[in-house]
Amino acid sequence: MSAVDITFFINAAVAIFAGWRVFVTDSMVRASFFLLISFLAVGVIMLLLAAVYLGVALFFMMAVEMMVMALFMVMFMMNPAGLNPMKMVHQEKVAIGVGVVVFAALSAVAVFGEFPSRPVPEGLQPVVSLGHELLGKSMLVFESAGVTLLATMIAVVMLTSHRGRYGDANHGSQPPGLEPGGDPADKPEETEEGGHHHHHHHHH
Amino acid sequence: MTITLLLASVGTVLLALLVGVYCVTAVDRAVAARITGEPRSPLLLAPLHTAARLWHAPHNETETPDRSAWRLAPVLYLVLAAMGLALVPWSRDFVPVDLTTGIVFWGAIEPLATVLIFLKGWASNAHFPLLGGYRYVSLGLSYILVSMFVLIGVALPAESLQVSAVVEAQSELWNVVRQPLGLPLFLIVGLGVSFWGPLNFVDAEDLHGGAASEEAGRVQLLWGLGRAAMLFAFSAIAASAFLGGWHGPWLPGPVWLMVKTLAVVWMLVALGHYVPRVSPERFLTIAWVILLPLAFLDLAWAGVEALL
Numbered sequence: 001m002s003a004v005d006i007t008f009f010i011n012a013a014v015a016i017f018a019g020w021r022v023f024v025t026d027s028m029v030r031a032s033f034f035l036l037i038s039f040l041a042v043g044v045i046m047l048l049l050a051a052v053y054l055g056v057a058l059f060f061m062m063a064v065e066m067m068v069m070a071l072f073m074v075m076f077m078m079n080p081a082g083l084n085p086m087k088m089v090h091q092e093k094v095a096i097g098v099g100v101v102v103f104a105a106l107s108a109v110a111v112f113g114e115f116p117s118r119p120v121p122e123g124l125q126p127v128v129s130l131g132h133e134l135l136g137k138s139m140l141v142f143e144s145a146g147v148t149l150l151a152t153m154i155a156v157v158m159l160t161s162h163r164g165r166y167g168d169a170n171h172g173s174q175p176p177g178l179e180p181g182g183d184p185a186d187k188p189e190e191t192e193e194g195g196h197h198h199h200h201h202h203h204h
Numbered sequence: 205m206t207i208t209l210l211l212a213s214v215g216t217v218l219l220a221l222l223v224g225v226y227c228v229t230a231v232d233r234a235v236a237a238r239i240t241g242e243p244r245s246p247l248l249l250a251p252l253h254t255a256a257r258l259w260h261a262p263h264n265e266t267e268t269p270d271r272s273a274w275r276l277a278p279v280l281y282l283v284l285a286a287m288g289l290a291l292v293p294w295s296r297d298f299v300p301v302d303l304t305t306g307i308v309f310w311g312a313i314e315p316l317a318t319v320l321i322f323l324k325g326w327a328s329n330a331h332f333p334l335l336g337g338y339r340y341v342s343l344g345l346s347y348i349l350v351s352m353f354v355l356i357g358v359a360l361p362a363e364s365l366q367v368s369a370v371v372e373a374q375s376e377l378w379n380v381v382r383q384p385l386g387l388p389l390f391l392i393v394g395l396g397v398s399f400w401g402p403l404n405f406v407d408a409e410d411l412h413g414g415a416a417s418e419e420a421g422r423v424q425l426l427w428g429l430g431r432a433a434m435l436f437a438f439s440a441i442a443a444s445a446f447l448g449g450w451h452g453p454w455l456p457g458p459v460w461l462m463v464k465t466l467a468v469v470w471m472l473v474a475l476g477h478y479v480p481r482v483s484p485e486r487f488l489t490i491a492w493v494i495l496l497p498l499a500f501l502d503l504a505w506a507g508v509e510a511l512l
Contacts, residue, residue: 029326030270036319053365056305060312064348067319071341127304127365 008048015041023089031088032070036062050120053127076160213300217290224289224436225429226251227466231473239477258425266330266418274327277320278426284320285433288313292440293368295450295457306367307359310441311352314397317434318344321399321406324427325415336414339484340406344396346491347403351393353499354386357506358445367441371449380446382509385502387446389495394442394472398435401476405484439468 018038022031039062046055089095134142177183229251291306293299303309318341325337359365361382362373370379380387395403407416419427443449443464450457482490 030273033273033319033323052304053308056303056308056312060308060315063312063315063319064345067315067322067341068345070322071338125304 004048008045011041011044011048014038015045025088026086028073028086028088029070032066032073036066039066050126053130212298213290216294216298217286217300220289220440221286221433221436224440224465224469225432228432228435228469228473231466231470232476235470235473235477255425255429258421258428261421261424263422264418264420266328269329270323270327273323275423277323277327278423278430281317281320281324281430282426282433284313284317285430285437288434288437289440291367292437292444292461293371293449294461296368296372298458299368302366302368305365307355307365307370307445310367311355314348314351314393317397318348321415325406328415328418330418332412332417333415336406336408336411339408339411339414340399343403343405343484343488343491346488347393347396347495350389350491350495350499351397353496353503354390354393355445357383357386357503360503360506360510363510367444371444371451374448375451378446378448378451383446383502383506385498385505387442389499389502390442390446391468391472391475392495394435394438394468395476397438398431398472400431400435400472402479402481403487404481405487408481435472436465436469439472440465442468 015038018034018041021034022038025031025034039058043055043058043062046058049055230248233250287301288310290300291303291310293302321344322337322341325333325335325340328334358370358379361379362370364370364373374382392403395401399406405414407414411417416424416427440461443461447464447468448460449464450461452460452463455463
């Protein structure tokens with residue numbers, strides 16, 4: 001077994017183990033970073049496959065992505081700071097079924113599929129050829145996809161933040177009461193008007 | 205032959221890291237002594253005494269921390285600094301790791317370091333550290349973009365993402381002259397990545413020490429080592445990307461690299477002491493409204509210059 005083989009097996013094991021931990025852990029922040037570890041291991045495997053740019057790009061893209069994901073999940077969900085225990089899996093039976101089917105299908109492709117043997121030509125520069133592909137004849141496709149993704153992200157944030165955690169984002173938002181139907185918590189006490197009415201604060 | 209080269213590479217990086225950490229601490233003390241006017245402590249061993257004291261100090265425990273993350277984060281941060289330093293060419297022939305995408309790899313080290321600094325604040329499960337960690341990340345994302353644009357600008361005249369090619373392309377003219385906006389912007393990134401001086405939002409004084417408020421003993425020592433190592437590795441990358449790396453007359457390449465790296469270290473440490481800390485809200489505005497457009501301008505400048 002060569003050093004490349006050993007590196008591959010170690011990273012494959014790390015990728016699978018960390019991927020499994022994503023679903024077992026009870027914290028959104030931990031889940032994000034286990035996913036990051038899994039992706040980093042896959043990035044190393046891509047480096048082994050001589051995809052020098054894509055492997056390294058995976059490192060920084062996933063680092064930023066998982067960090068932003070953890071940050072946004074905590075911001076949008078009601079789990080202060082992501083440290084509270086939380087169930088990370090939903091619809092378990094369906095998910096297990098889909099997982100098994102997809103695993104079987106991918107394994108079948110890997111085991112029974114016939115892969116063409118096309119060795120990389122001598123002196124190929126993977127980074128240069130990738131650059132020519134991305135900014136050459138495939139430029140329109142990639143740039144359209146990029147702009148579409150950006151627009152989608154902005155739209156998703158707009159849609160989700162339209163209704164905030166404590167009510168409509170357009171209105172003065174109020175935290176929920178300490179007891180059901182009670183006064184909004186975390187609000188200065190009002191003396192004259194009598195605080196028992198459900199009043200909205202309109203900020204025009 | 206390959207084994208010798210491998211050992212030489214590993215040895216060089218580790219030695220440079222040790223020397224670098226010591227130099228950063230020494231320069232920091234010297235600059236601080238100059239500002240305060242106090243006579244410089246005559247003891248050259250003072251940083252080592254501090255390290256020994258921290259090594260033997262007891263560990264701090266908080267309520268249900270994420271223990272593995274708390275202990276692993278500083279170690280991995282130190283590893284990232286070493287990986288960054290390994291990319292730096294010492295001469296035309298000697299580059300510990302001459303990756304064809306070295307510049308992108310450094311671009312990956314910065315966000316990975318951000319993840320670890322977030323864990324520094326998050327893992328201890330305590331109030332001030334958590335605030336520091338979140339604040340650092342929300343501010344850190346703004347200057348990582350600046351770093352990416354500045355680095356792409358450096359790669360343009362070299363027509364390569366390889367650090368050795370970037371250094372080679374500066375044999376006639378250094379990038380600090382060719383792209384005057386690059387180095388100042390990159391230095392700000394360096395202060396951020398090693399959470400130093402005005403950009404130390406994670407361990408900040410206004411948060412009671414932030415993440416550092418719950419650290420003691422070896423964790424504190426490792427973070428101290430780590431950020432000094434990261435500052436040094438960053439300086440070496442900056443010296444290679446903007447100050448011509450190992451290029452220079454009379455002296456051999458490694459000496460020039462060391463001299464330039466220490467010059468950048470001195471600049472960063474002096475900036476850390478002299479520049480006042482802005483409030484996080486204001487820094488966020490500065491980063492997105494001033495620094496990022498300046499980075500665009502730098503990249504456009506580099507592109508036009510490469511076309512001419």
